[in-house]
Amino acid sequence: MNASRSNTTERYRLDPKKPRRLTQAETRRLETLPIDYSDIPPLGEEFFRKAAAALPPAKEQLTIRIDKDVLEWLRTTGKGYHTRINHILRAAMESQPSRRAR
16 A cells, blocks of 8 residues: 555645636536525614724834844744734734823
8 A cells, every 4th residue: 555645634635725626517516506595694774884894904114123033933934924923013012901192
């Protein structure tokens, strides 16, 4: 038996960033199936009165100095370390009691 085939869970793991293409038969079958909306409550007028667009906060570009080891650690976690820096700083900001502007 081939050792690479012994672990079937690894062999069939899906990558959400690269979903497999559906065959034509699968696409036709999915297009003919009705969508079941029975578990979704209807949205009334009150929902739309209270609804508001949630826009992300504006970004501002700046230059900061970070300790080399901290930057290396952030980079080892993969792409998007700038975004992670922002998330870390936001979490620190939101954990503080709110202060009135001076």
